[in-house]
Amino acid sequence: MRTAAILGASGYTGAELVRLIATHPGLRIGALTADRKAGSEMRDVFPHLTHLDLPALTRIEDVDFARIDLVFCALPHATTQEVVAELPRDLKVVDLSADFRLEDPAVYERWYGHAHHALALQAEAVYGLTEFYRDRIAPARLVAGTGCNAATGMYAVLPLLADRVIDPDEIIIDLATGVSGAGRSPKEGSLYAEVAEGFHAYNVAAHRHLAEFDQEFSKAAGRSVTCTFTPHLAPQNRGILATVYVRGEAAEIHASLARRYAAEPFLHVLPMGRTPQTRHVRGSNHCHIGVVADRRAGRTMVFAALDNLVKGASGQALQNANLMLGLPETQGLDAAPLFP
Known part of the structure; x- marks a missing residue:
């Protein structure tokens, strides 16, 4: 012990x-x-x-x-x-x-x-x-x-950069996170009346997790990578859902993620076309990842959901x-x- x-x-x-x-x-x-x-x-x-x-x-x-x-x-x-x-x-x-x-x-x-x-x-x-x-x-x-936001986006993107199946210059991460990510200290912006029944972006183009994305994406790609990342505050206690827009073929992207995470106990790639939900990972150490082909050829959406506190x-x-x-x-x- x-x-x-x-x-x-x-x-x-x-x-x-x-x-x-x-x-x-x-x-x-x-x-x-x-x-x-x-x-x-x-x-x-x-x-x-x-x-x-x-x-x-x-x-x-x-x-x-x-x-x-x-x-x-x-x-x-x-x-x-x-x-x-x-x-x-x-x-x-x-x-x-x-x-x-x-x-x-x-x-x-x-x-x-x-x-x-x-x-x-x-x-x-x-x-x-x-x-x-x-x-x-x-x-x-x-x-x-x-960072909890950083981890969510990285699980969706890092294998794709390492396998060279996406364009490193076209990564857009839209992410929604629960209020508990702001911590327990009293803050006006975390009050129920300030958060409930609303949805808004915050720290636009200035969130500190951008530095983590830059650091880790660049290492995976073997070159400098600068992504676009916009976090949003969702009116829920827990959970993060990242929607990542990339240039690359959906089948190759799904195969890359499935291959990289096949033996991982907590990372689960859903069947092609299925998207994850924060309610399906709440309170757990699991992360669900989904891949959907965009209607435009060569464009793909990658989703990742996890509990920000776990x-x-x-x-x-x-x-x-x-x-x-x-x-x-x-x-x-x-x-x-x-x-x-």
Whole structure:
């Protein structure tokens, strides 16, 4: 039995980690932190976890890391760099924030508006898109979880770039995401009255996950790739649906995706012409991918749906942690999606 600490356990991704680890046969929770709610019980912060026997929330500086094998950092962006820098070097770390996702510190500074504060750690961080980097993730000390929007688009596109079956200069990603992607902190734009009964684009041409697309698409294609990406806020709690428009033949695209993901336990390519739905992956670590030929010859639409809090964040983090700890990759992640 290995022991994990969750730093930032009072947020949505922290709570999801607790929920997933609760049924994990090889991992237990040894510490939970939440600075503003230190001293509280997890059941008081998240009543749906009342049935679990969990340690009380505490401050990071009060955790005995000598008893911990791996740390999940579910902290706000721009805070994790300094926290990880102070952790014991023998600890394995899975970061769910954006702090270590971008390999080039200059690119990070351009997109996030400040210099990177842990350059030595950035140099050793491994990008946490499990299905594409598992060989590097397994021996890593620090793994940087992907953005949830970024992961959704990458699952639809990366094999196609690697197999050269689409035009790298014609990739358009329209994506709709649930409100929980904005986190649990109170924000005017996340209020029920601001979100319900509406649908709108946000961070148009400026979303920070664009930097991840640029980084990973360019590596897959072996050349510079700049895509178009527009996120939309959907009036739902969970789920992401990406619609990707590409130039390429639908049959070749479907074959490429089916071949690449044939052995993957969580990535499922639907029969040609079928499209995925967020309700069919809700609460799970699964991602459904669909391919539909456009009415115009040589144009294709690729769809991907996943749960932003699970496969897009905490489930992916646990999948990576399993690899890092030498545990079966799917442990704690076998639950079927919740339906209806």
